[in-house]
Amino acid sequence: MEKLNIPLSVPNLSKDIVPMIEECIETGWVSTGGRFITEFEEKVANYVGAEKAVGVQSGSAGLHVAYRVMGVEAGDEVICPTATFIATVNPMMYIGALPVFMDCDDTLNMDLEKLEEFLMNNGQWTMDNGQEVLMNKNSGNKIKAICIVHVFGNPIDMVKVMEIAEKYKLKVIEDSAESLGSYYTKDGEKQAHTGTLGDIGVYSFNANKILTTGGGGMVVAKDKNILDKVRFLSVQAKTDPLYFTHDEIGYNYRLTNVASAFGVSQMNQLEGFIENKIKNYNLYKEAIKDIDGLEILPFNEDTRANYWFYSIMVDKDKYGIDRDELLVKLNECGIQSRPLWGLMHDQKPLKKYEAYKIEKARHYVDNLLNIPCSTNLTSEQVGAVVGKLKRFSNV
Numbered sequence: 001m002e003k004l005n006i007p008l009s010v011p012n013l014s015k016d017i018v019p020m021i022e023e024c025i026e027t028g029w030v031s032t033g034g035r036f037i038t039e040f041e042e043k044v045a046n047y048v049g050a051e052k053a054v055g056v057q058s059g060s061a062g063l064h065v066a067y068r069v070m071g072v073e074a075g076d077e078v079i080c081p082t083a084t085f086i087a088t089v090n091p092m093m094y095i096g097a098l099p100v101f102m103d104c105d106d107t108l109n110m111d112l113e114k115l116e117e118f119l120m121n122n123g124q125w126t127m128d129n130g131q132e133v134l135m136n137k138n139s140g141n142k143i144k145a146i147c148i149v150h151v152f153g154n155p156i157d158m159v160k161v162m163e164i165a166e167k168y169k170l171k172v173i174e175d176s177a178e179s180l181g182s183y184y185t186k187d188g189e190k191q192a193h194t195g196t197l198g199d200i201g202v203y204s205f206n207a208n209k210i211l212t213t214g215g216g217g218m219v220v221a222k223d224k225n226i227l228d229k230v231r232f233l234s235v236q237a238k239t240d241p242l243y244f245t246h247d248e249i250g251y252n253y254r255l256t257n258v259a260s261a262f263g264v265s266q267m268n269q270l271e272g273f274i275e276n277k278i279k280n281y282n283l284y285k286e287a288i289k290d291i292d293g294l295e296i297l298p299f300n301e302d303t304r305a306n307y308w309f310y311s312i313m314v315d316k317d318k319y320g321i322d323r324d325e326l327l328v329k330l331n332e333c334g335i336q337s338r339p340l341w342g343l344m345h346d347q348k349p350l351k352k353y354e355a356y357k358i359e360k361a362r363h364y365v366d367n368l369l370n371i372p373c374s375t376n377l378t379s380e381q382v383g384a385v386v387g388k389l390k391r392f393s394n395v
């Protein structure tokens with residue numbers, strides 16, 4: 001069998017970064033200070049329509065600090081999806097917070113009807129330090145926040161999320177690690193970007209994300225004081241810069257100047273990346289609609305998603321082979337594909353936490369396949385993948 005080499009999602013770097021890296025070397029600004037950090041932060045803030053953004057070393061680091069500044073403490077519950085990458089949940093573990101796992105709906109995002117039902121049935125108001133707060137009446141713990149994820153770059157209905165959060169006095173953390181560039185639209189007009197509607201939003205620039213700095217992340221927040229706090233905690237919570245006094249426990253989470261130089265270069269290309277993602281998605285979609293038993297999942301209406309990952313559903317009865325067989329065949333001929341993440345509430349360290357009526361997520365874990373979607377994927381490569389998808393059908 002001919003061997004292809006089509007990776008799932010790889011970086012797309014440009015040489016215009018070289019002079020910036022040279023500048024880092026010549027000036028010695030390679031660490032957590034330097035002009036590219038500010039420049040990258042400003043570029044991202046402008047792009048997403050936020051007043052300010054704070055660069056951190058990874059999306060995970062950003063989420064860790066985000067939970068902290070949202071007031072999540074040990075023993076507090078945070079509602080989050082079960083269908084996500086584990087980096088949504090790990091930082092809760094660092095704090096000692098308790099996840100409550102929610103199901104997904106057919107958009108792969110958190111099922112907001114179940115979220116409401118859960119809060120209505122299990123939430124109970126209680127007094128805490130003279131303030132009314134929500135308690136989970138089964139566990140007796142406070143419910144502090146909701147962390148939503150825009151899965152594969154597909155924007156969740158944030159209007160609904162914020163409505164629910166307001167009703168139950170919960171903070172909203174937007175794990176926008178996968179959704180840089182995704183925004184809402186109204187009558188075709190651009191509205192807010194994902195990450196900017198919740199109390200705090202976090203982007204990731206890991207190597208497989210739409211834009212990469214090698215490793216990195218960025219935090220945006222509605223409240224400027226919250227964002228200042230993020231920055232403060234990311235540089236070891238130094239209260240006095242000369243005498244080194246610290247009144248709180250911080251982290252070494254600041255983004256480096258070298259990583260930021262990558263970010264500056266990548267930001268110039270981001271819209272072009274998304275254009276290519278959309279073009280390739282449409283090529284796949286046209287071809288896949290003629291293959292019995294395969295369906296490419298759509299992105300939500302009234303949004304301009306960044307089309308980060310493409311997902312297809314495999315119906316064994318119609319396609320002839322199941323998802324796992326197809327996955328093996330694709331990978332064998334050099335087309336890198338993979339299933340949805342293992343669900344969070346099935347992971348060994350997370351099994352003991354509450355999971356609320358998980359049904360749909362299981363179906364997607366069993367039948368979903370992510371196919372190559374790099375920003376530099378060519379139409380010839382899309383054609384090669386489609387050719388195999390047609391050939392492997394066994395009906």
Ligand SMILES: *Cc1c(COP(=O)(O)O)cnc(C)c1O
Binds near residue numbers: 149
């Ligand atoms: C990638 C990712 C993260 C973590 O980002 P890193 O920069 O890799 O730490 C968090 N949440 C989701 C949903 C992700 O896809």
